[in-house]
Amino acid sequence: MTRSPGNGRRRSVLISIKTKLGTLVVVSVFITTGLLVVALHTSTELRFITVFSVITTLLITQFVAHGLTAPLDEMNTVAKGISHGDFTRRVRGADRRDELGDLASTINRMADDLEAEDRHRKELVANVSHELRTPIAALRAVLENVVDGVSAADPETMRTALKQTERLGRMVETLLDLSRLDNGVVPLRARRFEVWPYLSGVLKESNLAAARRGLASGSGHHTRKDVHLHLDVSPPELTAHADAERLHQVMANLIDNAVKHSPPHGRVTVRARRGPYPESLDLEVVDEGPGIPEQERHRVFERFNRGAVSSPHGKGSDGGTGLGLAIARWAVDLHGGSIGVAESARGCRIRVTLPGIPSPRG
Secondary structure, three states: OOOOHHHHHHHHHHHHHHHHHHHHHHHHHHHHHHHHHHHHHOOOOHHHHHHHHHHHHHHHHHHHHHHHHHHHHHHHHHHHHHHOOOOOOOOOOOOOOOHHHHHHHHHHHHHHHHHHHHHHHHHHHHHHHHHHHHHHHHHHHHHHHHHOOOOOOOHHHHHHHHHHHHHHHHHHHHHHHHHHHHHOOOOOOOEEEEHHHHHHHHHHHHHHHHHHHOOOOOOOOOOOOOOEEEEEEEOOOOEEEEOHHHHHHHHHHHHHHHHHOOOOOOEEEEEEEEOOOOOOEEEEEEOOOOOOOHHHHHHOOOOOOOOOOOOOOOOOOOOOOOOHHHHHHHHHHHHOOEEEEEOOOOOOEEEEEEOOOOOOOO
16 A cells, blocks of 8 residues: 655654654763763762763753744744634744644644635625625615605616616525535535537526616626527537536526627637546537636636626626636536636637546445
């Protein structure tokens, strides 16, 4: 059986502390033995030799013990700071070649992770507050005008209020998906299905949703009607094995994002091909927009990231909440697949790979 590099490193680390303690014992024994030999060959009294030997051994032990316990005191101080919400302090000595250096590195990594989580939590509160404030303010303005008699409660006014209410509902639904994502309570219900009729339904729903809401803005559903959606499935009888509901989240968000960033009368193509494994699937969503700069590609699937494009193309397209692609990545990860930005001569190309039926483990 082979050992991992990490286990080998850990074993060598354990030897390091043992070596220090063993060296301390050996040195103490040698000092005591040497002094006893000196006492036997000289006229020095044995009691003086014994006292000197004890003092020397204690001094050496104290020196070694201080080198071992001082980092522990610092780690204790840093750990107490972390427990009180101070994630800025770090432990020195992470480069030590013993268990204490390994422990210092672990504490520093933990502090880095907690600091990042705390920063993300604050960003989450700030971004959610900002996203909810806009439709709430618009809905309040409409209702105040109706109550004050500035505008009548006619169908057009009520439709405006309904659009903002629907936008709030979509935001809340997105946040609920995010909560399920974090809590890991969403099960995966994979089944076999035919790809062509399935993706045709996804594209049809996307077009119907845009037509129904007109120019209303929202996250997760595009509102532009000037972009042509094209489906390319080969072979036509292609089948796949995945959770249809979760895959719908992926494709709806990718199509929504592609449409938002398409030029007027642009084209969004959804391609599906057979993957290398049984019932596996390779998907691509390609648009004709400005594309994603290479330095931004690793961030497009982060929460609340809206990309480097300052304003989407086309009337009726807003920036969304920046959660769609994060949820898409989560759904793909749930399948054990992969999602990423692929090279494209024009526009943006998002590639999704689903593993299909997992192979039985022997």
